[in-house]
Amino acid sequence: MKAIFDPRQLDHAPEAYFRRGATMPHPEQPRRAILIRDMLAENGFPIEPPRDHGLDPIRAVHDPDYVNFLQDAHARFRADVGEGPLAIPTAHPGPRRGQRPKDIHGQMGWWLTDTSTELTAGTWDAIYWSAQSAIEAATRVAGGERAVYALSRPPGHHAMAAAANGFCFFNNACIAAHHLTQRFGKVALLDIDVHTGNGSLDILWDRNDIFYASLHADPAVYPTFYLGHADETGTGTCRNIVLPLGADQDMVLEALDGALAQIRNFGAEALVVSLGFDMAADDPLAAVQVHADGFAEMARRIAGLGLPLVLVQEGGYLGPSLAVNAQAFLTACRDVL
Template sequence: MKYVFDERQKGHDPKHFFANGVALPNPEQPERVRLLQKGAQASGCEPVQAKDYGLGPIAAIHSAEYLAFLETIHLRWQRIDGSSDEVIPNIHPMTRSANYPKSAVGQAGYHQADTACPISSGTWEAAYWSAQTALTGVDLINGGEKAAYALCRPPGHHAFADLAGGFCFLNNSAIAAEQLLRAGRRPAILDIDVHHGNGTQGIFYERKDVLTLSIHADPDRFYPFFWGGAQERGEGEGAGYNLNLPLPRGTGDDDYLITLEKALARINSFGADVLVVALGLDPYEKDPLQGFSITTSGFSRIAGAIKTLNLPTLLVQEGGYLCEELSDNLASFLQGFES
């Protein structure tokens, strides 16, 4: 298997995020790259440099207004007397149909869903190249590769069309699926991150041309809280084209695999001819965010089950945070997919 990466993704180096009202060290660190590369190399993956496909494929998912915000907001923020080094919102609109402010502070509140997506001087470039990494992976799949791994960082599945959140700025999995669709494919997105892929769901919620599925910790007591219930099936033309499979916190390998079979059956029913896996490694039992109890060997079993679909598959990196076993977990998944 080939894996795609670009060194510019390391330029996003967030220092803080707020949880329970406390400023904490941000777990979405550049160090994740080193550990993920180590895991990819241990599994025998061949490195590929990301190519630049321009803004067009990104703008097919994200609004021009939002992209302009991401590209310029850090410089504008620095013009505010006494501003912080990172753009972190302190106010949000009651409804997003309200006035679109000219103020940098107001726009930050409009385009950043929470305080877990701080924007620094290197964020835009890193997010841009994270998206280009996913697009290069699409190119590999369209070129005949059976599977490819896109080492995307920062991650993307919490990003809506015009809204950042949860460490995410550009929705790499959605961008990849849209590019596959425009190449004449019929894509499904299977999100196996421990958190619900709310941004991905939101982007495709009223569409029937991309099937979206997410297996995640029950949002009643887990981020992102307001999305991810089993009753959320899609709306309009998209009704029935979104499947959420929330599970209790602490779910382990065996119960997870039973639920995964339901997702795989739905992908078969959709008639997908290509798969995007939003690959979160944070279901791991010792991940700092503590949602599920998947073991290192469990990731290999999950990958093996997904492989039974026998579909060309793009693996897009989402979560999975700093712990000693992060490399081993990725290697386990990749080896399970190729065995």
């Protein structure tokens, strides 16, 4: 099983964000990808760079005006305020009624929904090549490879069609899933990040050709809060499987089995996985209790579906077991294939 990664994905280096009223160091750091990349090399996974598939596959999922905004937003912010201030939004339009502003600060509030999506000098290159890694993985699977892993960083499943959210700018997994529909009639997207894939729900809400199933901690009491409840099904092809805070490994595996059964019933011909290692018991953003053996078992059950498989990296932060959990999942998946 090949891995896809471009070193330019390390160029996004946010400093801080506001959480629960306080400024804190930003957890979505380049070192996340470095630890996983090094683990891949140590375990014999070929790591290859993506080809440049251009903006069309991204614009197929995201509002073109949003994509255009991201290309030069940081430079425009710096031109207005100089060096020093964090490039985060400080004005928001509420329910997004009205007209899009022309001022950079107003535009940041329009397109960036929270303080976790700080813009840096390297953000555009990082998010562009993160998306290209997912597109490359999907292209290879559509071309006949059994499974490919995209080490996409920054992550993507909180990114909506027309807004950044929760560390995410481009929804890499949805871009990959849409790309696969050019080859497969029915595609499934399985999200096993501990947070609601609210961006994926936003993008896939009205799609009938992509089935979305997500396991995540209860959004009534855990971020991202605003989407991910069991009764939110879109046109009928979205499934939210809600886990209580503190859910143990057996509960998570049981929920996974339910999601896999629904994917089979949908008749999926290919599968994309939003792969979050923040299900780990010792993750800095921990909400459930999965350990390395649990990640390995999740991989075996997912690969056991026998579907063409694109794995797209999502969360998993700088806890002590990040690389161990990534190794457990990816090697177990490779062993099944």
